[in-house]
Amino acid sequence: MIKDETYIYKNTQQLSIGFTQFLINEVIKDKLSVNIALSGGSTPKAIFDYWASRFKDEIPWEKIKFFWGDERCVPPDDEMSNYGMTKKHLFDHIKIPAKNIFRIQGEDVPSDEAKRYSKVLEQQSGDINNTPELDLIILGLGDDGHTASIFPHEINLWDSNQDCVVAQHPETGMKRISFTGKVINNASKVIFLVTGENKAQKVKSIIKNRNDFKNKYPGARVNPKNQILYWFMDEKAASLI
Numbered sequence: 666m667i668k669d670e671t672y673i674y675k676n677t678q679q680l681s682i683g684f685t686q687f688l689i690n691e692v693i694k695d696k697l698s699v700n701i702a703l704s705g706g707s708t709p710k711a712i713f714d715y716w717a718s719r720f721k722d723e724i725p726w727e728k729i730k731f732f733w734g735d736e737r738c739v740p741p742d743d744e745m746s747n748y749g750m751t752k753k754h755l756f757d758h759i760k761i762p763a764k765n766i767f768r769i770q771g772e773d774v775p776s777d778e779a780k781r782y783s784k785v786l787e788q789q790s791g792d793i794n795n796t797p798e799l800d801l802i803i804l805g806l807g808d809d810g811h812t813a814s815i816f817p818h819e820i821n822l823w824d825s826n827q828d829c830v831v832a833q834h835p836e837t838g839m840k841r842i843s844f845t846g847k848v849i850n851n852a853s854k855v856i857f858l859v860t861g862e863n864k865a866q867k868v869k870s871i872i873k874n875r876n877d878f879k880n881k882y883p884g885a886r887v888n889p890k891n892q893i894l895y896w897f898m899d900e901k902a903a904s905l906i
């Protein structure tokens with residue numbers, strides 16, 4: 666039975682403070698190296714700005730290897746790139762070795778890159794079954810219940826036996842590379858970062874009735890192997906729970 670551990674804050678700034686303490690004390694502390702997968706979206710952007718302004722030296726960035734749970738199939742300097750957003754809001758402001766950054770090459774042929782990135786994950790963090798076991802996977806939750814880049818119209822991709830798949834945005838048709846449920850649920854810790862009133866209904870559906878929404882919202886299929894799912898939310902996103 667999954668346990669939803671919720672941390673609710675007044676606003677994104679307070680959430681950034683709270684999540685940073687969680688990262689330092691529950692993920693990085695006492696470890697020589699940690700593998701963290703980031704998500705795209707507006708909430709992580711605010712946290713990156715907070716880290717860039719207040720934690721340049723207080724977080725041991727050299728200990729962290731950064732991956733992405735999903736990426737748009739665009740070049741790294743495209744404004745849609747999740748890597749590009751992270752570089753602009755975080756990497757350009759901190760000292761982190763380039764060798765610690767494992768970006769998804771969105772500029773390459775999607776099917777080839779999904780295969781390549783799966784291999785990178787297995788090499789960097791494979792567990793005894795060769796399934797990637799990241800220390801922390803950060804997820805967002807879309808208005809439609811998507812997470813990473815697994816969208817409701819192709820929810821079957823969640824159950825792929827691949828580590829990474831090629832997905833497609835339902836409106837724009839833009840191709841994306843995304844972790845599958847196999848990788849997401851195998852992480853040591855999985856957290857949702859969710860802000861805004863527009864997410865409140867999905868948050869309630871997943872936390873209160875995930876079994877009723879497993880065939881509708883990919884976010885309802887997040888079921889970490891340690892049976893704990895952490896939610897860092899603002900009061901608006903948590904207003905219905």
Ligand code: 6PG
Pocket residue numbers: 704705706707708709735736737747804805806807808811812813814858860
């Ligand atoms: C992406 C993200 C996506 C995002 C959600 C929530 O590449 O778009 O990984 O899954 O996390 O859409 O985005 P917001 O935090 O901006 O609401």
